[in-house]
Structure formats: structure tokens, C-alpha cells
Amino acid sequence: MKVKIDHELCAGDAICAELCPEVFEMQDDDKAHVIVDEVPEGSEECVQDAIDSCPESCIEIVEE
Numbered sequence: 001m002k003v004k005i006d007h008e009l010c011a012g013d014a015i016c017a018e019l020c021p022e023v024f025e026m027q028d029d030d031k032a033h034v035i036v037d038e039v040p041e042g043s044e045e046c047v048q049d050a051i052d053s054c055p056e057s058c059i060e061i062v063e064e
């Protein structure tokens with residue numbers, strides 16, 4: 001599973017980084033970034049929580 005963030009929509013709420021720090025991280029541009037190529041096994045649920053909790057709906061699963 002892969003995920004991406006639309007940085008034009010990201011408002012820097014950091015909800016995803018709080019819910020799933022093994023996948024998302026806030027960086028110097030005050031935007032969230034995906035820090036892994038593939039979502040680690042066992043982190044799928046927190047990624048889905050981040051997707052569901054994002055006020056801007058800027059996180060999406062990338063189809064491989």
C-alpha cells in the first residue's frame with residue numbers, strides 16, 4: 001500500500017502525523033509529508049484513520 005498527500009490542499013493541521021507518525025511527518029514547509037515508500041505492515045489502520053480525519057481530504061491511497 002502506498003499513500004500520497006496533495007500539498008496544495010494540505011493546511012498543516014498535523015493530524016496525520018499525530019495519528020500515524022511512522023508514515024507521516026511535518027516538515028519545514030509546515031506541510032505533512034509521507035516518509036515511507038510503502039506503508040509498513042500493521043500501519044494500514046492508522047493510515048486509514050489519518051485519511052478519515054484529514055479536514056482537507058488531501059491524503060489518498062495510491063493504486064499500484
